Amino acid sequence: MWGFLTGGAVFLQQLINGLILGGAYALISVGLTMSFGIMKISNFAHGTIYMLGGYACYFLGTHLGLPFFVSVALSMLAIGVVGILIERLVFRPIYEGPPLNDLLVSLGLLIFLENGVQLLWGTETLKVSAPYTDTMISIFGALCTLQRLVVLIASVVLIAALYVFLRFTKMGRAVVATSQNPRGASLVGINIPMIYMITFAISSAFAASAGALLAPIFYVYPTMGGMPLLMAFVVVVLGGMGNVQGAVAGGFIIGIAESLGGAYISSDYKNGFAFIILIGMLLIRPQGLFGGKAS
Numbered sequence: 001m002w003g004f005l006t007g008g009a010v011f012l013q014q015l016i017n018g019l020i021l022g023g024a025y026a027l028i029s030v031g032l033t034m035s036f037g038i039m040k041i042s043n044f045a046h047g048t049i050y051m052l053g054g055y056a057c058y059f060l061g062t063h064l065g066l067p068f069f070v071s072v073a074l075s076m077l078a079i080g081v082v083g084i085l086i087e088r089l090v091f092r093p094i095y096e097g098p099p100l101n102d103l104l105v106s107l108g109l110l111i112f113l114e115n116g117v118q119l120l121w122g123t124e125t126l127k128v129s130a131p132y133t134d135t136m137i138s139i140f141g142a143l144c145t146l147q148r149l150v151v152l153i154a155s156v157v158l159i160a161a162l163y164v165f166l167r168f169t170k171m172g173r174a175v176v177a178t179s180q181n182p183r184g185a186s187l188v189g190i191n192i193p194m195i196y197m198i199t200f201a202i203s204s205a206f207a208a209s210a211g212a213l214l215a216p217i218f219y220v221y222p223t224m225g226g227m228p229l230l231m232a233f234v235v236v237v238l239g240g241m242g243n244v245q246g247a248v249a250g251g252f253i254i255g256i257a258e259s260l261g262g263a264y265i266s267s268d269y270k271n272g273f274a275f276i277i278l279i280g281m282l283l284i285r286p287q288g289l290f291g292g293k294a295s
Contacts, residue, residue: 013142014263015256020148022255023155027210028228029235029247030162031203037242038179038199041091041102045109046207046232047225048117053079053208054220055117058128068130068216072154075212076205083204087197095196117222130216151213158209159248162202166244175199179242227271234274238281240288249289253277 032046056075060066066074090109094101132146166172177185178195186192210228211220218224235254239246254274262270281288 010142010263011260012139013144014259016139016142016144016152017148018256018259019252020144020152020255021259022252023152023159024210024214024251025228025231025235025255026159026248026251027155027206027213029232029239029251030159030244031206032232033236033239033242033244033247034175034179034199035203036236037244038175038182039091039095039196040099042106043091043203044103044106044229045086045113046106046203047229048110048113049079049083049204049225050207050211050228051117051220051222051225052082052113053211054128054215054224055121055126055211056208057212057215058126058220061128062126068128072209072212076209079208080201080205083200083202084197086204087200091200092193092196114222121222123222126220128215128220133216145217147216151217154209154213158206162206162244171198231271231274234278238278238288240290243288243290246288246290 028046028050031049032043035041035043035046053075056078057068057071060071060074061068086109090105091102094105130147130150132150135146136143137146137149138144164172166176174185174190175195175198177188178190178192178199182192185195211224231254235250236247238253239248239250254277257273257277258270261273265273
């Protein structure tokens with residue numbers, strides 16, 4: 001009986017860890033799938049934008065002494081503005097060019113941003129302070145830091161806010177219309193360049209939110225965006241390219257699979273479980289969970 005209870009607590013512990021990780025993956029992947037679904041851009045620099053969110057939170061919290069949640073909100077705002085600049089200066093000139101251009105440009109942007117951060121802060125790992133990092137709570141016998149629950153709650157709130165924006169606001173409906181039919185949206189008076197700019201700002205802000213929220217847990221360093229970017233592409237393909245709901249669902253599926261697989265099979269191969277799921281999905285349903293439909 002005791003073993004059963006202990007096993008249940010372990011399972012719940014890993015499930016909670018998976019939900020937390022999945023929430024972070026969803027935040028990163030939502031931005032990536034929006035930029036692909038609306039602008040048809042595979043942004044390989046998206047992981048470095050996640051990294052910039054972590055560094056922005058570090059700067060605001062450590063050097064300016066701002067509270068953690070204020071630092072997260074300002075990080076999203078600041079990196080959202082950076083996203084607007086990137087869209088206008090880097091990606092806008094290549095929209096009409098060959099598809100290979102966005103790949104090459106985004107890889108160049110990735111290298112530029114990583115090296116720029118290294119020049120400013122060096123290559124050492126930086127610690128971001130947060131109020132709940134050392135506060136432990138018990139959920140039916142499963143222990144978890146309050147900071148990790150903050151990540152999960154914040155992820156759900158941000159995703160819900162995005163859903164409300166896309167479904168119930170004029171600008172959000174314009175974003176959805178552009179993802180479904182850009183030419184038709186243009187014909188009814190929607191400002192397509194403005195939609196592209198707003199989309200990239202949201203995409204960058206969501207990636208930055210993940211970087212800022214996870215910074216106290218996983219620390220901050222210049223190459224921290226590599227694995228999250230790879231997982232985000234897995235999530236986007238799993239959920240359906242360009243589909244926001246699919247990115248959210250895929251993020252939580254991959255997060256839970258990684259956590260449970262690492263606990264019950266082997267932690268050495270926890271990242272591999274995501275690719276096993278992806279390969280299985282591509283064999284059964286190549287278009288992804290949500291068929292690649294627009295949000």
